[in-house]
Amino acid sequence: xxxxxxxxxxxxxxxxxxxxxxxxxxxxxxxxxxxxxxxxxxxxxxxxxxxxxxxxxxxxxxxxxxxxxxxxxxxxxxxxxxxxxxxxxxxxxxxxxxxxxxxxxxxxxxxxxxxxxxxxxxxxxxxxxxxxxxxxxxxxxxxxxxxxxxxxxxxxxxxxxxxxxxxxxxxxxxxxxxxxxxxxxxxxxxxxxxxxxxxxxxxxxxxxxxxxxxxxxxxxxxxxxxxxxxxxxxxxxxxxxxxxxxxxxxxxxxxxxxxxxxxxxxxxxxxxxxxxxxxxxxxxxxxxxxxxxxxxxxxxxxxxxxxxxxxxxxxxxxxxxxxxxxxxxxxxxxxxxxxxxxxxxxxxxxxxx
Amino acid sequence: xxxxxxxxxxxxxxxxxxxxxxxxxxxxxxxxxxxxxxxxxxxxxxxxxxxxxxxxxxxxxxxxxxxxxxxxxxxxxxxxxxxxxxxxxxxxxxxxxxxxxxxxxxxxxxxxxxxxxxxxxxxxxxxxxxxxxxxxxxxxxxxxxxxxxxxxxxxxxxxxxxxxxxxxxxxxxxxxxxxxxxxxxxxxxxxxxxxxxxxxxxxxxxxxxxxxxxxxxxxxxxxxxxxxxxxxxxxxxxxxxxxxxxxxxxxx
Numbered sequence: 001x002x003x004x005x006x007x008x009x010x011x012x013x014x015x016x017x018x019x020x021x022x023x024x025x026x027x028x029x030x031x032x033x034x035x036x037x038x039x040x041x042x043x044x045x046x047x048x049x050x051x052x053x054x055x056x057x058x059x060x061x062x063x064x065x066x067x068x069x070x071x072x073x074x075x076x077x078x079x080x081x082x083x084x085x086x087x088x089x090x091x092x093x094x095x096x097x098x099x100x101x102x103x104x105x106x107x108x109x110x111x112x113x114x115x116x117x118x119x120x121x122x123x124x125x126x127x128x129x130x131x132x133x134x135x136x137x138x139x140x141x142x143x144x145x146x147x148x149x150x151x152x153x154x155x156x157x158x159x160x161x162x163x164x165x166x167x168x169x170x171x172x173x174x175x176x177x178x179x180x181x182x183x184x185x186x187x188x189x190x191x192x193x194x195x196x197x198x199x200x201x202x203x204x205x206x207x208x209x210x211x212x213x214x215x216x217x218x219x220x221x222x223x224x225x226x227x228x229x230x231x232x233x234x235x236x237x238x239x240x241x242x243x244x245x246x247x248x249x250x251x252x253x254x255x256x257x258x259x260x261x262x263x264x265x266x267x268x269x270x271x272x273x274x275x276x277x278x279x280x281x282x283x284x285x286x287x288x289x290x291x292x293x294x295x296x297x298x299x300x301x302x303x304x305x306x307x308x309x310x311x312x313x314x315x316x317x318x319x320x321x322x323x324x325x326x327x328x329x330x331x332x333x334x335x336x337x338x339x340x341x342x343x344x345x346x347x348x349x350x351x352x353x
Numbered sequence: 354x355x356x357x358x359x360x361x362x363x364x365x366x367x368x369x370x371x372x373x374x375x376x377x378x379x380x381x382x383x384x385x386x387x388x389x390x391x392x393x394x395x396x397x398x399x400x401x402x403x404x405x406x407x408x409x410x411x412x413x414x415x416x417x418x419x420x421x422x423x424x425x426x427x428x429x430x431x432x433x434x435x436x437x438x439x440x441x442x443x444x445x446x447x448x449x450x451x452x453x454x455x456x457x458x459x460x461x462x463x464x465x466x467x468x469x470x471x472x473x474x475x476x477x478x479x480x481x482x483x484x485x486x487x488x489x490x491x492x493x494x495x496x497x498x499x500x501x502x503x504x505x506x507x508x509x510x511x512x513x514x515x516x517x518x519x520x521x522x523x524x525x526x527x528x529x530x531x532x533x534x535x536x537x538x539x540x541x542x543x544x545x546x547x548x549x550x551x552x553x554x555x556x557x558x559x560x561x562x563x564x565x566x567x568x569x570x571x572x573x574x575x576x577x578x579x580x581x582x583x584x585x586x587x588x589x590x591x592x593x594x595x596x597x598x599x600x601x602x603x604x605x
Contacts, residue, residue, distance in 0.1 A: 230450065233430070245419075291434065
């Protein structure tokens, strides 16, 4: 671990004089504004800024056409807000899970929550459910898979790093099979295409209702995780040490697991399976802030938001057809995972557990 | 300070300790000695409360701080971050360290003479420095009983001397009670007021250093002849093993 972890710290120290969080927030706002201008209908950043500002401070005489306002506020903005919320939520849950399991290779996808929630979502679509019901079913199955993974990987009160990842693989495989069965049962002309495209992860058709649904999951979950920032620090020392320091290990673990399942369910319910964000982003953020979760969590969240927004911009502009978001995040995430795995392995990362 | 009565501890289905009992006054330093695998770490784990006694009773007056053996963390926390975690007990579930917590931690870092390491990544520190940061963490929890698992293992002589000196100082200046395990009887000679010689799950000796830490008891404990050696010209002694003589008879 030494070789890989010292260097990022030094970069962080060099950047320390610049207030990181305001800088990132500014970048996020800028990315949002630029993202709104992208697409077939041409708009300038200035126009977008004016149209959006109009909602807060109404102007007497608009300098834009009504159709421009519709493009900005009804067509593009919901999707962009969805990307921001999803990126934020996934990155924060990834950072929290990595701290909780003291394992840099963990994210909601790896430990099986995503596929559990994915199965819940598929089942819900098959049954004709949508909205909050879809979210509810996805959440239940997400929780179920977390519960199973925890059960499988905990022996005599100790959760080993390697078994945790393996248990995640096992549970993911199980739910993938379950998803396949659901697909097999689905009506091949209407529901099957819907399920298949939805599973690849896309926010192309996001509405304000979807944005509300995602916020309902991401906002309280992120808040809960942030409140536990110091407890996550302590838990990352290992369960025994955390107990000796007086931390309420089981309670903190469950709050974080529930929060993570909620984020995954919210994302899955509205946008399908978008993986790997929670794995990659915390590493980038840790390089900037160091390991303390008080600094790491917010920075992870904002970088995650910017990242997913950029990925979504790629998804909708690279080709004339829409590329599902989940495909791009996987294409970027998998090589990064491979590199981290090599580093952890070469520095004897599994040796302690 | 510590009252152990009729203690039995299991790990899984194995009984590691049986019928242990001792009493330690506040302000004492207890050194726990015994062969590898005899259950020293198990005893410490039950003193901290990580292991529940299968039978018997442990009562400890005051707060306990624990310093584990050679410690590594999976992320690049700074030494200050690590020491701050000692404040866990004083912060609520949703709390984060405030100015006062930082002050207490910095005082402890200064007490141990490692305030300059504050910003350094914990995992990049040497074994001795890491040990000191972990002690700072324990002290920051404002404990009155400090439990150390082999605090001198993997340290060179100079660093062993530092840690021993620190234990003596914490006892003298801060009236702390200290329990530590070691494989070196000479550590017990230097700083301990009491020793616990663990021979097996049921067989142990407890008592003040002067009476209990003798060459006979040590030879019996390690199943190896161990002699008492006086430093010429000094009123000090130490213990040394006579290697390569197992099986032969030996008289002190």
